[in-house]
Amino acid sequence: MASTTAMPPLRAGATNRFIRVIFNHLATVYAIGSTLLVMAPLIAIFAYLLFKGASSLNLNFFTQVPKPVGELGGGMANSILGSGILLAIASLMGVPIGIAAGIYIAEFGRDKRLSNMVRFTADVLNGVPSIVMGIAVYTLIVVPQKHFSALSGGVALGIMMIPTITRTTEEMLLMVPLNVREAALGLGLPNWRSVLSITLRTASPGVITGCMLAFARVAGETAPLLFTAFGNQFWSTSIDQPIAALPLQIYVYALSPYDEWHRLAWAGALVLIVLIVVSVALVRYVAGRGVLKGAS
Amino acid sequence: MGVGIDVSDLNAWYGANHTLQNISLKIPANHATALIGPSGCGKSTFVRCLNRMHETNPVGRVTGSVRVGDTDIYAQASPVEIRRRIGMVFQRPNPFPTMSIYDNVASGLRLNGFRNRKILDDVVERSLQQAALWDEVKVDLKKKSGASLSGGQQQRLCIARALAVDPEVMLMDEPASALDPVSTAKIEDLIFQLKSQYTIVIVTHNMQQAARVAENTGFFLNGKLVEFDATHKIFTNPTDKRTEDYITGRFG
Amino acid sequence: MSGEANESQTGGGSTTPGAEAAQSPVRAFLLSRGNSKLADGVFSGLMLLCALSIFAIVILILVELISGSKMTIQKFGLPFFFGSAWDPVNGNFGALPFIYGTVVSSILSLVIAVPLALGVAIFLTEMCPPWLRSSLSFFTELLATIPSVVYGLWAIFVLIPPLRQYVNPFLIKILGWTGFFVSPNYGFGMFAAGVILAIMILPIISSLTREVMSAVPRAQREAVLALGATRWEMIRMGVLRNARIGIVGAIILGLGRALGETMAVTMVIGNRPEIVRSLLAPAYSMASVIANEFSEASDQLYLSALIEIGLALFIVTIIVNALARVLVWAVTRGAPVRGT
Numbered sequence: 001m002a003s004t005t006a007m008p009p010l011r012a013g014a015t016n017r018f019i020r021v022i023f024n025h026l027a028t029v030y031a032i033g034s035t036l037l038v039m040a041p042l043i044a045i046f047a048y049l050l051f052k053g054a055s056s057l058n059l060n061f062f063t064q065v066p067k068p069v070g071e072l073g074g075g076m077a078n079s080i081l082g083s084g085i086l087l088a089i090a091s092l093m094g095v096p097i098g099i100a101a102g103i104y105i106a107e108f109g110r111d112k113r114l115s116n117m118v119r120f121t122a123d124v125l126n127g128v129p130s131i132v133m134g135i136a137v138y139t140l141i142v143v144p145q146k147h148f149s150a151l152s153g154g155v156a157l158g159i160m161m162i163p164t165i166t167r168t169t170e171e172m173l174l175m176v177p178l179n180v181r182e183a184a185l186g187l188g189l190p191n192w193r194s195v196l197s198i199t200l201r202t203a204s205p206g207v208i209t210g211c212m213l214a215f216a217r218v219a220g221e222t223a224p225l226l227f228t229a230f231g232n233q234f235w236s237t238s239i240d241q242p243i244a245a246l247p248l249q250i251y252v253y254a255l256s257p258y259d260e261w262h263r264l265a266w267a268g269a270l271v272l273i274v275l276i277v278v279s280v281a282l283v284r285y286v287a288g289r290g291v292l293k294g295a296s
Numbered sequence: 297m298g299v300g301i302d303v304s305d306l307n308a309w310y311g312a313n314h315t316l317q318n319i320s321l322k323i324p325a326n327h328a329t330a331l332i333g334p335s336g337c338g339k340s341t342f343v344r345c346l347n348r349m350h351e352t353n354p355v356g357r358v359t360g361s362v363r364v365g366d367t368d369i370y371a372q373a374s375p376v377e378i379r380r381r382i383g384m385v386f387q388r389p390n391p392f393p394t395m396s397i398y399d400n401v402a403s404g405l406r407l408n409g410f411r412n413r414k415i416l417d418d419v420v421e422r423s424l425q426q427a428a429l430w431d432e433v434k435v436d437l438k439k440k441s442g443a444s445l446s447g448g449q450q451q452r453l454c455i456a457r458a459l460a461v462d463p464e465v466m467l468m469d470e471p472a473s474a475l476d477p478v479s480t481a482k483i484e485d486l487i488f489q490l491k492s493q494y495t496i497v498i499v500t501h502n503m504q505q506a507a508r509v510a511e512n513t514g515f516f517l518n519g520k521l522v523e524f525d526a527t528h529k530i531f532t533n534p535t536d537k538r539t540e541d542y543i544t545g546r547f548g
Numbered sequence: 549m550s551g552e553a554n555e556s557q558t559g560g561g562s563t564t565p566g567a568e569a570a571q572s573p574v575r576a577f578l579l580s581r582g583n584s585k586l587a588d589g590v591f592s593g594l595m596l597l598c599a600l601s602i603f604a605i606v607i608l609i610l611v612e613l614i615s616g617s618k619m620t621i622q623k624f625g626l627p628f629f630f631g632s633a634w635d636p637v638n639g640n641f642g643a644l645p646f647i648y649g650t651v652v653s654s655i656l657s658l659v660i661a662v663p664l665a666l667g668v669a670i671f672l673t674e675m676c677p678p679w680l681r682s683s684l685s686f687f688t689e690l691l692a693t694i695p696s697v698v699y700g701l702w703a704i705f706v707l708i709p710p711l712r713q714y715v716n717p718f719l720i721k722i723l724g725w726t727g728f729f730v731s732p733n734y735g736f737g738m739f740a741a742g743v744i745l746a747i748m749i750l751p752i753i754s755s756l757t758r759e760v761m762s763a764v765p766r767a768q769r770e771a772v773l774a775l776g777a778t779r780w781e782m783i784r785m786g787v788l789r790n791a792r793i794g795i796v797g798a799i800i801l802g803l804g805r806a807l808g809e810t811m812a813v814t815m816v817i818g819n820r821p822e823i824v825r826s827l828l829a830p831a832y833s834m835a836s837v838i839a840n841e842f843s844e845a846s847d848q849l850y851l852s853a854l855i856e857i858g859l860a861l862f863i864v865t866i867i868v869n870a871l872a873r874v875l876v877w878a879v880t881r882g883a884p885v886r887g888t
Contacts, residue, residue, distance in 0.1 A: 216566025
């Protein structure tokens, strides 16, 4: 083995042994130290969020639109609604296409070239900066329509959901054991029936939580909305108009010079975080528990 | 009523591996036929060729002809119809994990579009009785999950599920090898009962089992069919020396 | 076998008189079902179409970016990326300050994050007691899912003030002679961007490194231990050495993420398109200039310049991510990676 031939000789000898032991302890210190150092910002972020955000969170936050500068109170109701609309559009587009693509690479030609390329491209797409998606949708939809809109924002988010959902769906489908699929085929079920009613159904808890994970991730995205949905100070439900979104609003408020708006930004951030943490926890729980209850 | 199976010149491959070589035999209708042989001899592959399951493996390939009744099953492109006429029970019980007992048994019909509730109820009950499972599960058929049963019960559930589509042939790939002796005995009784109505092909590595349930037995070795004859003859007076060696335990 | 013999052998007898007739309807029904070739064909075709949409997305983005930046490509050509003047008023555009900002902030973030991420990965894989492991790894995974804008918000109010008041003056005092840490010190600037980026990419590098380290078979570790190595030596020679390709991949993946990070960077980097030696000076990144100036771009040329920067960002991150994936795949055999 390459690793053993390249190993330095472990010489006997008291000082040498002493040095090796010191290094061993140093390494342990380094590892534990890094972990502590890394946990510190995490705890700091969450604690601060909780502290600042919780105190600003009240019923007003969820029910009122922003008040003009200088007035106290007001909330981010329009942003919450806006995010909801954007995410609905995004999910309508991203979930079916993503699941279907995941079905394809898991069930059809699993080892074929095409599936490998789709898988690889999806992974690479997941790493593309979201602002680039925003530019593409801007030139594609906003420019011809000559105005910002919830539709374009939803499409940008939807495009981002597709590669993520494709991969998680594939992962969950592959967990369905072969002999369950064989039982379905042995009964003379056509392939489409077997995939949908047996395989997908068996994997559905995992597939659904995979969608939730993608949902939570795009819920926090700001960059692609900057010049698609654009933001809106007022209450709006129209797909064809600019629309507010929670992360967008947080961004605007954070950069503003007003304390009142800062307070709202913290509250909004807390809401976002809670949504995301819950989804991540759920995904971990489902994946850890295993998709199948008691089957072989 | 079952039908006979006429296999001629069957060859099968897993990729480059020539798993079955020139198999020819006639499996009689309404009888139980056992297939024995050491591990890796190809008997499971053979049985999977009878309902075109072998080709579900991406590197699986088959040549030759298999006639079930008067249908050459490889002559048509789609295996789906064939598999409805031939039921299969696998080595490890595989009930559908998200479905209740009722739904499991009814799945072959329901998922093929069958809607008549009354007939479905009858079919489910009849199949579970044929599989000798009815009395044990009749109480909460529709609520209990298929996966919550014991191993032996799960296997009988799978048998009921296969019977519900009223196949002409039942293929069983070592159905009792993962089960305890009591369950095994129950399954063997079942086979005894069923063979008058269906044609049964059972793969087994347990020679005593073959002797108990099957009228005819085939001995496979290294991908070839060495001998195929009445069970009592195979076990008391085999023609081929290799068969005799296997029976007497010299190998395998 | 006659029909009567059939019934008596159906274990206990069917309960309804229609049961025997039920046999034939079942069989007849199934025989009438046909082979579903059409349905199967439509189904697999539909699934294939959706799978191909992944490629369509990439092509779509590329096409839109190229068509949107045609103007500046034609006007400036390749020198666009070497010019350091960013003058929208006079129609003079050079992308060098942004490239500089993106590259330097990303490298800085790697310098800070990689040693720490490695340390965490080593701890969690080799030293951590099992009962602690899942909660700690859960926490690091959480870090990866916090939205960029929330990081930015936190950075503005919680990270920058102590940086400006304590850390930066300290760095000026100690390292001022290098020229990298000199006044003026606003808190906002390249260094702050590097720090927040480091926090953001750390979980990715760490969790991927852990996966790669876990993929090293036990036998390798045991072989080294059997020769009398200390635990650190076992880690170094039995695990890290074997996993190093994947670890490099994890680092490159972190780099890819850092290059494209937008919101948090925009909020702390200072947004000044200048190339200065001091890391404490305000700077500007490619993603940040797009985020800040896109919706206010007053003319076509301006917009085109910004889109061209977006195009460059797209291509660079695709290449970096593809490279990283290949390296990680080589070690983990293509299993999907969660949390990235």
